[in-house]
Amino acid sequence: MPMSPPSPSSPPSPPHEQSGARSPAADGSEINMAKGARLFRTRCGLCHTVTPGCNKSGPSLWQGYAYTPAMKSSKVLWSEDTMAEFLRSPKRYIPGNKMVFQGFQRDSDIRDVVAYVKAESERKKLF
């Protein structure tokens, strides 16, 4: 009896996907809002809130804040596209800004966080 090939019925799940992420296609094409919320909490939440007027060391993403001249003069209109570019590499997108975040490597991370921020801002009708 030759060796039978391993059954394809149960592919190993990627190590970075733990409980809390509900979508099975976390690295596929589906937006994963739970993951976006978790990423925002863990990667952005140190410095940002999604609460209007509540500035930490970074601005509440919805209110006035003492931006660096680099940030002010960038005149970026935030949209899903510009925020995605910014989050890929904040330093390269707006040189001289003071946001200490090295940028996301994975497209799916960017997409999920941007989707979360957008959903929050629409829910609060502040954009």
Ligand code: HEC
């Ligand atoms: C270490 C603190 C820190 C972290 C972590 C951080 N930010 Fe920031 N962020 C800042 C600061 C400070 C600024 C203002 C930069 C300036 O004025 O030069 C900023 C600016 C921004 C802006 C521009 C806001 C505006 O109104 O123009 C966006 C959007 C933003 N951050 C999103 C994010 C997201 C999303 C994450 C998580 C992936 C994140 N940031 C992580 C500190 C941080």
